[in-house]
Each structure stands twice: as C-alpha cells, then as structure tokens.
Amino acid sequence: MLSRPSPRGRAPAVRPAPGQEEGRSRRSTAAARGGGLLLGVALLAAVILAGLAIGTKQIPADQVWSALFHPSGTANDAIVQRLRLPRALIGVAAGAALGLAGAVMQTLTRNPLADPGLLGVNAGASAAVVTAISVFGMTSFTGYLWFALAGAAVAATLVNALGGSRSATPVRLALAGTAVNAALFGYINGLQLLDLGTLDSMRHWSIGTLAGRELGLLVTVLPLLAAGGLLALALARPLGALALGEEAARGLGARPGRTRALSIVAITLLCGAATAVCGPISFVGLLVPHAVRPFSGPDPRWLLPYCALYAPVLLLGSDVIGRVVIPPYEIEVGIVTAFIGGLIFINLVRQRRVARL
Template sequence: MTASAPPAPAAATRTAPARGRTVGLGAACLVLAVLCVASLAIGTQAVSLSTVWQSVTDYQNLGDQWIVHDLRLPRTVLALLVGLALGLSGTLIQAVGRNPLADAEILGINSGAALFVVSAIALLGLQGIWSFIWFAFAGALAAMAAVALIGMSGRAVVTPVRVLLAGVAVGAVMDGIGFAIRLRHPRAFDDMRFWDAGALDGRPLDVALAISPFIGVGALLCLLVAGSLNVTSFGDDLATSLGGNVIRTRVLSLVAVTLLAGAATAGAGPIGFVGLMVPHAVRRVTGPDWRWILAYAVVVAPAVLLSADIIGRVVIAPSELPAGIVTAFVGAPVLIWLIRRQGADRS
C-alpha cells in the first residue's frame, strides 16, 4: 500500500501566488529602469551611457550632455508621470464601471479635456500649463458626465458596448468641435501641433512638475479605493451586503479619474489605449485582484508609454513619430480583439 503525499499547507498555497506576483512586479520595475536609461540614450542622435550618467549625476554642459539634461530627461520624466496617470485611470474606469473595454480615450474623457484646453487657448488667450490645467479637469469631468447620461438613458440594458458607443460618440463630437476651433484660430496652436497628437517632446521640466501634484493626489485616491474595488466588482447589491461602500468608492474613483486623465492630457495631449491595454496585459499575472492590477499599472503603463516614445524616435528617423500615434497603432487592434472576444459585450 503506497502512502499518499501529505496535503500542501494552506499558508504555502496562499503565499505562492503572492510570491509570483511580487517577483513579476520586481521584474517589471527592472524593465522600467532599463527603458528609462534607453529613453535618455536613444534618439535621433545616440548618446553613450557614460554621457548619460554624467548628465544626470554631474551635469557640466560638455559635449552631448545638454541633449540628455535639457531634452531627454524632461521627456522621460513626463512619460513616467503621464504613463502612470493613464494606467491608473484606465484601470479605475474598468474596475468601477465593470467594463473591460473602457479607457479614458475611448470613452471620450481625453477628448473632453483636450476640447476645454483648446477653448481656453483660443477663446481666452491662456498660455502655459498652469493657465489651462484646470480646464482639462473640467473637460474630463464634463465628458464623463455626458457618457454616463447617454449610456444609461433609454430602456435598453446598459452593457459595456453601449457605454463604449456612447463614449465614441461623445469623443467624436468633442474632437469635431475642437478641430473647428483650431481651424478658426490657427496661430494660437502653432506651438501645440504635436500636443494634439500626444507627443512628449518639447516640454520643459516645468510641465512635469506642474502636473505631478495632481497625479500624486489621484494615485493616493486609487490607494484609498483599491481595497473596495474587488467587492464592488460583484455588483451594487452584493457589494453593499458585504459591507462595501459603493457610493464612496465611485465618488473617489470619479475624482481620481478626473485628476489623472485631466493632468495627463494637459501635460502631453490626448494619448489613448494605454489605459485599455495595461489592465488586460497584467491580469494574466495578477488574476482578477484589482489591488494587484493597480500596483502593476503603476509600473507597466509608464513602461508602455516609454517604449512607444522610444519606438517613435527611431522608426522614421531622423524624424519622430509622436508617442500617441504609436500607442494608437498598437491599441486599436487590441480593442478590436477585445470586442470580438466571446462574451466581451456581456462582461
């Protein structure tokens, strides 16, 4: 008679997945660090790693140090902040709305922020990040309200695809109004043509410093609601019966998405699909736990945006392709794949 193997301890069974997630998160941090170095070294003119190190630690404006210090360092910092904001906002939208197709760009939130910024520049003559960042927040909030009203109106059942179509419609209208304003006031946007495409270059470090407090507050709100997202994902009635505060979670999430999406759009222009792709990519490692998905989004989303920016620098060298266009090339097929997945419209 053969002896049966003893069952694995319950504690070991519970800690094994957590250990794998921790290792994966550490690996993602390492990849992000490598991409940061690559962002400082790679471009129209390649810079040696020794020059990169000297530019960061002991800048003396010698040789190519100015390229790293004055051009690529602000660009890299902005990519980290904007990528973090887009990843967290997209994850929050998918979690609270229980919509796997949601993203700040697809739902028109970025378009709303961009429209209000364009209006502030053309109609009010405002210039500089501190002048129109508040309009970006107002535009993001207005777009979310419009999508909610349209998506939930009528007698039809609210589905992810219905909300998606409402977001596409709102975004299209706001983009159309924004382009009409640009055509009427072309001189006001001579210095912001690349901003429309979601570019990270040409931004001084002051832009990153201006949006960082708002992104920090948004990230803090994500931390506050992270523990409630798993409960609210079961539905309002069950979440309430389990002790979850659905209204508090949604209000805080709404404020967080407004801050994150508005700050990202004000700093780098409308960049889409990062918030859509990242939660789906990391879920293969994290599982359905939204706390881990948010933690991974903090690292993976900046890595995705940095990768897109680096690819844009070299794919049509010596010219550059804005990062927002690169993410659109990658993100559009991902959206089509998600829609075609069986049962995606019933998620």
C-alpha cells in the same frame, strides 16, 4: 500484538490537509505576482535608460550616468539633463496615471473596452484647449494646462451627473459618456473648421507627445497626479467588492455609491493631469490592464500596481521607438502607442486572453 509492516517497508504517505494546500497555493501565487512587479521595475529602469541614451544623438550609458550624477558642463550633459530627463520623468508620471485610470475605469464599469476617455476626460480637455486657442488666443503649453484640467473636470462632472451621480450604473455611465464625448468632439471639429489657425495650433497638442515639455509642467500637476494615484490605490479593496455586483458589495461592507464617486474623482485627477501635460494619448489606459491581467489576476490590489508599472514601460518604449524609426525625424508617441497598442490588442483578442470582468 504487533502490527504488520507495509508490504514494501514504507510508511503510508501523509497527504497535506486541504487548508495547507490552499495556503501553499496562495503563497506561490503571491510570490509569482511579486516577481512580476520586480520585473516591471527592471523593465521600467531599462526603458528610462534607453530614453536617456537613444535619440538623434546616441549617448553611451557611462556618459548618461556621468551627466546625471557627475555633470561637467558638456553638450551631452545638457542633452540628458535639459531634454531627455524631463521627457522621461513626464513619461513615467503620465504613463502611470493613464494605466491606473484605465484599470479603475474597467473595474468600475465592468466593461473590458472602457478607457478613461469614456468619462469625457479627453474630450473635455480637448474642448477646453481648443477654446483657449480660438477665443483667448492662448499659445503656451502652460496656458493649455489649466484649461485642459478645468475642461476634464467639468466633462467628468457632467458625465457623472447625467449618469445618476451616486446611483449611477455602469451602463448609464457609459451612455452618458458616449453622449458627452459626441457633443464635445462635434464642438471641437466645428471650431477647428471655422478657424484654420486654431486647427494648426491644436494639432500640435492633440497628437499626444512627450517632446518639448518642460519639467515645470510636471511639477505643476504632480500634486494632482499623486492625489489621484493614492486615491486609486486606496480604492482597490472596495473596487474589488464592487466588481462582484452591487448586492455582493453591500454584503461585504462596501458602499457602491461612494466608491463610484471617488473612483470618478481619481480618474479625473489622473487622466486630466496626464492629458493636460502630454495631450490625449490613446490605448495606454485601454491596453495595459488587459495585458497584465493574466499575470496580476482581476484583484485590483494587484492589478493597479501592475498597471502603474507597466503603463510607463509601454509609453516610454513607444517614445524610444518613435525616435529611431525614421531618423533624424521623430514620430510622436501618441501615434506610436496607437499603432503598437492596436496590434497588441488584436493579438490579445485573437488569443482570447482578454479577461472577462
């Protein structure tokens, strides 16, 4: 017996299986996130070009290209190669380091207001630099570099020890970091008040700037930045498990104590090296993870690469803005990032886009 055709002569629609719908959704999300990374690369290239072309003297894009790849010894070649290119490269490296350190810190502590300074890295670096200036008479940025790195490492180690080392909890780390920060900044302020020469020298470093930094400083700290960046990216999966809680992380095969200790090492290398070269720059490590999380999602495997791309965009963009606001003078990038970062962060909070961790 023949079956009746459907009323309209059409075969019934076949719905995809739930597994197929889930697979399509995952592929679509991955494609969108991949597109966001490509956009980050394009924006980073644009701000690098802007940083090479814009300043007290405007240089056309074709002359920037010629200075980079076909130099002829002109004044524009010298400006691009000796002044603006080192500034741009240091900005890329420092911005990526601060963005990665901020994302790792917020994921590690499950605290949306955490930034690398919570571990005492900035305070430790500043305390070491002020000691170098006041006690040892240090005057060069190269000398500041090693003192800042050592101070950052000592402060982070102290916070980790006070927080319980491998048994530390996010709350204990935050409390230990707050206490160490308060003590170190009290020491810094006291030493500056006792020695006005130290205060005058310290303000040039502590304001946070990319100007006047030689490429040799970046070459010196590049191994530390590379080691910290690779370690942070390698910890993406265990950090994602740790964000679910201690018990869930252990159930997924992660080792919370080891992950926490290695994360602190990565943060210290990244933020300590960036702070040593540029001085303490605020809001980059705090803001960028919040700004990109609606697009990258909370998974550190996506969040960390997003932060590594978009943090240099914020830092270099702020540096370019600081050059053009009140020409022929420049506003230091640390001031601009604090102002822009504050405005953007307030906007994110008002729109309730700050993701819960």
